[in-house]
Amino acid sequence: MSSLNITLRGHYTATRFPEQAMVHLTIESTGESEATITHEVTSTCNDLHASLETLRPIQEDGTTSSEVSSISASEMYMTTKNRNAYDSTETIYDSPRIYNAIITFYVVFCDFNELHKFIQKVDGYPNARLNNLIWYLTDATKGEIGAESRKKAVLDAVTKADQYAKAVGFEDVIPVDIREIDESLNPAALPQKPTFRHPSGVSLTPQDIVLNCCVQVVFGASCDLASGARTD
Known part of the structure; x- marks a missing residue:
């Protein structure tokens, strides 16, 4: 043997x-008025969120439609600095402060036609930009x-x-x-x-x-x- x-x-x-796609957006505004940029970022975020909610109405059985599976937004991140903080001799100028507000926004789409319509809508906001688009399958x-x-x-x-x-x-x-x-x-x-x-x-x-x-x-x-x- x-x-x-x-x-x-x-x-x-x-x-x-792919069955789904995750859209990553950044909503950002910069200016001398904290109240103004806060309002701009919040307003854009709320408008986009509201437009997405129409894509997933609640059905009679309590479930939602399948065009959008999830929507999420981060807390607003705020930074501030002087326009010209120091000169060459390190003397502080009495200059206006500049504020910057950012919200990151994520959406998972199951309908790619609605995905492209949403991106076109995003392009209409001067303070919103598309950062990334990730394609994947369900678990x-x-x-x-x-x-x-x-x-x-x-x-x-x-x-x-x-x-x-x-x-x-x-x-x-x-x-x-x-x-x-x-x-x-x-x-x-x-x-x-x-x-x-x-x-x-x-x-x-x-x-x-x-x-x-x-x-x-x-x-x-x-x-x-x-x-x-x-x-x-």
Whole structure:
């Protein structure tokens, strides 16, 4: 009886169109009147929030519609400084103080048409700017893809092990150890969609979500030399 160990990796890559997108905005105003800039930032924040609430009306069963899944805004962050605090001799000027107020705003969209309409609305406010747009899948979908990916990565390893074993006259490979490996894909190697960019530089084109699974599997195989199963 002769034995053989085979160690190799199995791979599976899943690509899915994104289901949700998180919009990151900054609402900011600067000026000499604290009351004025506070009002400007609060007013813009309230207007945007109100427009989003119309996209998720409460249904009869108490649930909301699916165009927008969440809306959140930070507390207002306020800073202040003198316009010209010091000259070269470190003499303090009696200059007006400059105030700066910022609110960060996050929205998760499930409807990408409404997403683009909202960004157009944001562009109409001089004190609001688009910072980032992140595409992703729901946790439920990622869980389903993860289960499928792990299964197919192992099957990929089994198929290759079986081919290696048969090439040298062995059969019936048996997995004896399976380890999941964090093997990142090279983004440059993935097909890229043409992008349409916002004036801020943020891409407005939904990008596919790529999930990769890699496993390292150790197989054992045996061959009864007396049976003549092994080939030269």
